[in-house]
Amino acid sequence: GDSVTQMEGPVTLSEEAFLTINCTYTATGYPSLFWYVQYPGEGLQLLLKATKADDKGSNKGFEATYRKETTSFHLEKGSVQVSDSAVYFCALINRGGADGLTFGKGTHLIIQP
Amino acid sequence: DSGVTQTPKHLITATGQRVTLRCSPRSGDLSVYWYQQSLDQGLQFLIHYYNGEERAKGNILERFSAQQFPDLHSELNLSSLELGDSALYFCASSGLSTGTDTQYFGPGTRLTVL
Numbered sequence: 369g370d371s372v373t374q375m376e377g378p379v380t381l382s383e384e385a386f387l388t389i390n391c392t393y394t395a396t397g398y399p400s401l402f403w404y405v406q407y408p409g410e411g412l413q414l415l416l417k418a419t420k421a422d423d424k425g426s427n428k429g430f431e432a433t434y435r436k437e438t439t440s441f442h443l444e445k446g447s448v449q450v451s452d453s454a455v456y457f458c459a460l461i462n463r464g465g466a467d468g469l470t471f472g473k474g475t476h477l478i479i480q481p
Numbered sequence: 482d483s484g485v486t487q488t489p490k491h492l493i494t495a496t497g498q499r500v501t502l503r504c505s506p507r508s509g510d511l512s513v514y515w516y517q518q519s520l521d522q523g524l525q526f527l528i529h530y531y532n533g534e535e536r537a538k539g540n541i542l543e544r545f546s547a548q549q550f551p552d553l554h555s556e557l558n559l560s561s562l563e564l565g566d567s568a569l570y571f572c573a574s575s576g577l578s579t580g581t582d583t584q585y586f587g588p589g590t591r592l593t594v595l
Contacts, residue, residue, distance in 0.1 A: 404586075411483065411571055411586040457524065461584075466537040468514045468526030469573075469584060 370395040374458045374472035381448055382480055389443040389475045391458035399460040401434050401441040402469065406455045415456070453479045484508065485574050485587035493593045499560040502590045506553055506574030513555040514575075514584060515547055519568040530555055562594045
């Protein structure tokens with residue numbers, strides 16, 4: 369079946385550091401790929417998405433490129449802020465969306481001032 | 482605010498009991514998905530309804546069931562509860578039932594089984 373693998377962390381960085389969170393996937397067909405963010409005590413918010421190979425999703429300074437050849441969707445940000453501290457989930461959806469999202473285990477990101 | 486509402490926010494109950502979680506999708510959204518988030522299993526897809534019809538089942542136990550009503554709100558019923566059912570339960574809605582449509586998540590219901 370489909371699966372998503374991401375580094376679990378916690379990942380601790382200083383403010384203004386460069387961020388990379390790796391995400392790789394296994395899926396049949398052509399999935400859509402997503403990054404969701406979860407702040408403490410809240411639900412998941414969509415951060416960005418890409419629906420086909422070579423698409424780049426971007427939002428709030430975060431970006432990720434759908435790489436079919438390496439089955440990857442790594443999340444990057446050039447300069448992180450304390451407010452970026454949260455749990456980040458990589459996810460995919462397949463089969464026309466019927467089966468729901470398949471999530472990675474989440475990466476806990478801690479940004480220190 | 483995603484526009485998806487879930488009630489109750491917290492639920493504490495005992496083993497063997499039955500509970501109902503409620504989800505109201507964003508206005509106009511036809512699809513409702515249910516997910517369970519636990520420390521050991523992570524986020525898992527449970528079930529998907531589209532315009533009142535069941536579309537797909539994921540890792541949903543036989544003790545769990547769901548339905549979507551004509552006004553498009555959905556309920557997740559959990560019965561014969563066990564300690565291991567303690568988790569956060571999220572619903573998400575989307576306009577369509579395709580792989581490219583964004584799912585918007587509610588704030589979740591935290592279920593504690595004692």
